[in-house]
Structure formats: C-alpha cells, structure tokens
Amino acid sequence: MKITVNKDDLLPALQRAVRLVERRNTIPILANVKLEAAGNTLTITATDLDMQATSTLPAEVATPGEMTAPAHT
Numbered sequence: 001m002k003i004t005v006n007k008d009d010l011l012p013a014l015q016r017a018v019r020l021v022e023r024r025n026t027i028p029i030l031a032n033v034k035l036e037a038a039g040n041t042l043t044i045t046a047t048d049l050d051m052q053a054t055s056t057l058p059a060e061v062a063t064p065g066e067m068t069a070p071a072h073t
Helices: 007-020
Strands: 003-005 031-039 041-047 052-058 060-061 065-070
Touching: 007 031, 007 041, 007 052, 031 060
Parallel strands: none
Antiparallel strands: 003 060, 031 041, 031 065, 041 052
C-alpha cells in the first residue's frame, strides 16, 4: 500500500478513531485501526466490538491495499 494524504485531513480522522480504541484489550487486534486504500480514498476504521467508527478521506493511492496500525502510536 502506497498513499499520499493531506495531513490536515488525516489527523482529525485518526483522532476520531483513536477515541474509540481502548488502551487495554483482551483481544490485541482491537488496539489497532484499519487503514484501507482503494480508488482515490483512504478509509480508517476502529472498533471496540460494541461500536465502530469509520472515516473516509481523499487520498492519492499509488498502490491499493489494507493494513492495521497501532492506534495509540
């Protein structure tokens, strides 16, 4: 996955997602946010299994893909 995103668009979307993620989880993957790049958009998803937050923002996607990243890093 290779993308270019405007920092002013990315930070608010990440902050909304990170608020949902708890620091201590019994399931380690729940401490991550999912980043999905496809077309001309980046989708950021976070969940605690009760609620889910999803943000979509414009991005230049050179190579589409999906990954997770630690939410609090």
